[in-house]
Amino acid sequence: MTNVATGAGTATTGAQIISEDDVVRVEDLRLSFYTTLGVVRALNGVSFNIPRGKVLGVVGESGCGKSQTGLSIMQLTPGRIEGGRILFREFNTSEEIDIVKLDKNGPEMRKIRGNHISMIFQEPMTSLNPCYTVGHQIEEAILLHQTQDKAEARRRAVDILRKVGMPNPERIADSYPHQLSGGMRQRAMIAMALSCTPTLLIADEPTTALDVTTEAQILDLMRELQHEIGTSIMFITHNMGVVAQMCDEVAVMYLGRIIERAAVDDMFYDPKHPYTISLLRSIPRLGVARGQKLESIKGTVPDPYSTVPGCPFHPRCPAAIPGLCDTVMPDEVFVAGSRTHTVRCHLYT
Amino acid sequence: MLNFIARRLVNMFFLLIVVSFVGFWIIQLPPGSILDVQIQRLRMQGGNLPESMIQALRDRYGVDDPFYIQYWKWISRSLQGDFGTSFETDQKVAERIYNRLGISFGLSLTALLFTWLVAIPIGVYSATHRYTWPDYIITFVQFLGLSIPGFLLALVLLIMASRLWDQPIGGLFSPQYADAPWSLAKLWDFIRHVWIAVVVLAIGATAGLTRVMRANLLDVLNMQYIQTARAKGLKESTVIWKHAVRNAIHPLVMSLGTLLPALVVGETLIAIILSLPTIGPLYLDALRSQDMYLAGTILVMLSALLLIGNLIADLLLAWVDPRVRLE
Numbered sequence: 001m002t003n004v005a006t007g008a009g010t011a012t013t014g015a016q017i018i019s020e021d022d023v024v025r026v027e028d029l030r031l032s033f034y035t036t037l038g039v040v041r042a043l044n045g046v047s048f049n050i051p052r053g054k055v056l057g058v059v060g061e062s063g064c065g066k067s068q069t070g071l072s073i074m075q076l077t078p079g080r081i082e083g084g085r086i087l088f089r090e091f092n093t094s095e096e097i098d099i100v101k102l103d104k105n106g107p108e109m110r111k112i113r114g115n116h117i118s119m120i121f122q123e124p125m126t127s128l129n130p131c132y133t134v135g136h137q138i139e140e141a142i143l144l145h146q147t148q149d150k151a152e153a154r155r156r157a158v159d160i161l162r163k164v165g166m167p168n169p170e171r172i173a174d175s176y177p178h179q180l181s182g183g184m185r186q187r188a189m190i191a192m193a194l195s196c197t198p199t200l201l202i203a204d205e206p207t208t209a210l211d212v213t214t215e216a217q218i219l220d221l222m223r224e225l226q227h228e229i230g231t232s233i234m235f236i237t238h239n240m241g242v243v244a245q246m247c248d249e250v251a252v253m254y255l256g257r258i259i260e261r262a263a264v265d266d267m268f269y270d271p272k273h274p275y276t277i278s279l280l281r282s283i284p285r286l287g288v289a290r291g292q293k294l295e296s297i298k299g300t301v302p303d304p305y306s307t308v309p310g311c312p313f314h315p316r317c318p319a320a321i322p323g324l325c326d327t328v329m330p331d332e333v334f335v336a337g338s339r340t341h342t343v344r345c346h347l348y349t
Numbered sequence: 350m351l352n353f354i355a356r357r358l359v360n361m362f363f364l365l366i367v368v369s370f371v372g373f374w375i376i377q378l379p380p381g382s383i384l385d386v387q388i389q390r391l392r393m394q395g396g397n398l399p400e401s402m403i404q405a406l407r408d409r410y411g412v413d414d415p416f417y418i419q420y421w422k423w424i425s426r427s428l429q430g431d432f433g434t435s436f437e438t439d440q441k442v443a444e445r446i447y448n449r450l451g452i453s454f455g456l457s458l459t460a461l462l463f464t465w466l467v468a469i470p471i472g473v474y475s476a477t478h479r480y481t482w483p484d485y486i487i488t489f490v491q492f493l494g495l496s497i498p499g500f501l502l503a504l505v506l507l508i509m510a511s512r513l514w515d516q517p518i519g520g521l522f523s524p525q526y527a528d529a530p531w532s533l534a535k536l537w538d539f540i541r542h543v544w545i546a547v548v549v550l551a552i553g554a555t556a557g558l559t560r561v562m563r564a565n566l567l568d569v570l571n572m573q574y575i576q577t578a579r580a581k582g583l584k585e586s587t588v589i590w591k592h593a594v595r596n597a598i599h600p601l602v603m604s605l606g607t608l609l610p611a612l613v614v615g616e617t618l619i620a621i622i623l624s625l626p627t628i629g630p631l632y633l634d635a636l637r638s639q640d641m642y643l644a645g646t647i648l649v650m651l652s653a654l655l656l657i658g659n660l661i662a663d664l665l666l667a668w669v670d671p672r673v674r675l676e
Binding site: 074076105110111112113114115118119121122123126127128129130131133137140141144145176178189192 | 572573574576577578579580581582583584585592595596669670671672
């Protein structure tokens with residue numbers, strides 16, 4: 001803890017968790033939105049990796065950049081990527097592709113989308129096109145990436161619908177989205193996303209809009225399919241309970257940066273960053289501290305058009321060190337005695 | 350589906366009866382009748398008319414009958430396909446309308462086709478290139494098209510056609526083709542005569558529909574399923590034309606319902622200026638001279654067009670969007 005950061009800024013590679021077997025490595029990703037009201041720096045140097053066959057949870061408050069990180073990997077963000085690399089490696093290849101360098105609408109990027117990396121969105125009610133049958137929309141992806149044969153595509157679409165637990169998949173394939181319930185539609189979305197057995201699945205709050213029972217079913221299903229297909233999942237959520245249930249590792253984001261990263265158990269039992277600690281304390285738990293008021297994080301997320309000097313969390317941080325936290329941006333460092341737990345906070349440097 | 354169409358057709362029949370009744374009533378509301386117009390004309394030609402002759406005319410036209418008897422006489426025969434005789438020219442009403450109906454329809458449908466073929470691609474381009482120079486230019490031209498009255502544009506084009514391009518103006522054919530059988534040369538002559546009408550009719554409608562298309566597509570492009578389509582790896586053009594446009598086209602399809610009669614009568618002013626023998630001017634004349642049977646028949650025909658247009662629009666909409674399909 002005596003070790004003061006050398007050169008505040010972008011030197012994040014020192015603490016990168018090195019793994020031979022990552023499907024995606026995001027390095028120092030920067031994303032901005034140029035609006036009429038000013039520039040919004042949505043991502044300010046995001047670095048993380050997603051190991052093969054693992055589920056990485058990305059948590060944080062609304063507006064912290066977690067969804068934009070997912071969209072950046074797909075090159076579907078409306079913002080402008082200003083720097084950094086997104087290195088992607090397919091199944092069974094050693095070659096890494098830098099997604100940032102690909103043309104947004106070019107053939108290489110389109111070959112990756114839906115085929116090697118696919119995405120599920122938050123709103124199952126609106127994420128399927130109301131004008132086409134569920135089967136048609138799944139076949140569309142299969143015909144694009146896997147086979148030219150329409151009958152074969154149809155067969156595979158029905159297969160994958162059966163796999164996601166749809167009763168009577170042939171009938172579902174011929175149904176229109178408005179004829180299905182929210183949970184069924186999300187199953188259909190998962191079927192579509194997994195139809196080409198992607199290397200990485202980005203799930204952007206896939207259960208937020210569902211009721212608790214359906215949520216549990218969908219999470220079980222995703223876990224099951226993840227084991228079966230071996231797809232890595234980037235699971236974006238703000239729900240710590242879902243993280244505990246789904247993820248192997250967790251990254252906590254705050255204002256466009258990852259401020260703590262650890263295996264799921266370490267994160268819950270030994271959180272380091274004051275923000276993570278507050279975040280965990282603000283979850284109600286059964287049987288614990290009855291009659292006490294639930295803790296909340298004081299203050300609000302700063303105005304997105306402004307930039308906060310030093311650590312972005314210092315205005316709300318209960319342990320902020322005056323003169324240090326409000327001037328110097330902390331580097332990402334390993335927590336003492338761990339090779340997997342990193343944190344970005346002056347308390348641990 | 351057949352059941353639905355059958356039910357709609359039956360409803361339509363009764364609705365038309367009601368419309369014709371109300372319409373007929375309104376047409377005869379102003380004081381005077383076709384007879385007064387006729388007597389006036391005869392007096393101007395040949396001085397005094399004997400009272401007995403006037404009475405004979407009154408009986409012939411049945412103008413002394415109460416309104417509901419006049420209506421009944423007309424509607425009962427109409428149901429058998431006889432729409433009566435025009436008071437003004439002694440021609441059969443059906444004949445007078447039929448001669449003009451083809452031209453009216455041809456003009457209107459060409460204008461409609463032209464409108465859609467132009468409005469949809471321009472609207473799509475405008476929406477997908479929002480806030481760029483081409484979009485601003487398109488928007489400017491649209492407002493111009495919306496704000497210039499059709500008859501003014503018709504006059505300007507008419508003058509330009511005759512002065513600058515040495516084109517025939519007015520009517521449908523040049524004299525040498527008027528009674529000739531149809532041939533390529535005659536068709537070309539026809540096109541040279543009516544293109545101004547088509548352009549004028551289409552421009553106003555195109556400007557409006559382009560705006561609607563642009564606004565709707567912008568809404569649809571923000572929908573989640575567009576992102577889903579992109580996330581699948583589809584080409585941007587497929588995303589736009591297959592996934593977005595089909596969801597944005599509803600109001601255009603719905604407008605088809607009201608467009609059909611609007612186009613048939615809408616050309617009245619333009620047809621008068623370009624002296625085209627279409628339904629519009631005929632309708633105006635019939636109303637002015639209180640030619641009851643003629644005016645009533647055109648009114649019912651327009652109402653029928655409105656209802657048919659709406660039925661077509663509903664069927665098209667069901668084809669475009671499965672959510673409105675009836676089980």
